[in-house]
Amino acid sequence: xxxxxxxxxxxxxxxxxxxxxxxxxxxxxxxxxxxxxxxxxxxxxxxxxxxxxxxxxxxxxxxxxxxxxxxxxxxxxxxxxxxxxxxxxxxxxxxxxx
Numbered sequence: 146x147x148x149x150x151x152x153x154x155x156x157x158x159x160x161x162x163x164x165x166x167x168x169x170x171x172x173x174x175x176x177x178x179x180x181x182x183x184x185x186x187x188x189x190x191x192x193x194x195x196x197x198x199x200x201x202x203x204x205x206x207x208x209x210x211x212x213x214x215x216x217x218x219x220x221x222x223x224x225x226x227x228x229x230x231x232x233x234x235x236x237x238x239x240x241x242x243x
Contacts (some may be wrong), residue, residue: 149204149205149238150199151208152172152198153210154168154210155210156210156214157214159218162223165215166188169191172198173191173192173196173199174198175197181196185230188227188230189230192231192234192236193234202236203236204236205236207237207240209240209241211242212241213243
């Protein structure tokens with residue numbers, strides 16, 4: 146059985162929606178000649194895979210370390226929607242690390 150790859154978002158680097166998308170792009174994409182969209186639809190697409198780090202629908206582990214730091218800076222509505230998208234992604238095993 147193939148071991149799930151693990152990707153880490155660093156909450157200490159997430160201090161705005163812009164820095165959230167920058168962190169997503171840095172950690173979950175590779176080799177793109179263009180920037181991903183800075184919106185939740187694009188985030189959902191990236192989670193499905195196929196953007197250079199993992200294949201489409203490949204099962205992965207997504208860790209969000211220093212999650213509490215992100216909570217200090219992101220609006221609750223935005224953060225709730227991000228967590229919903231992650232939860233709805235069947236290929237993602239999500240781990241919050243405070």
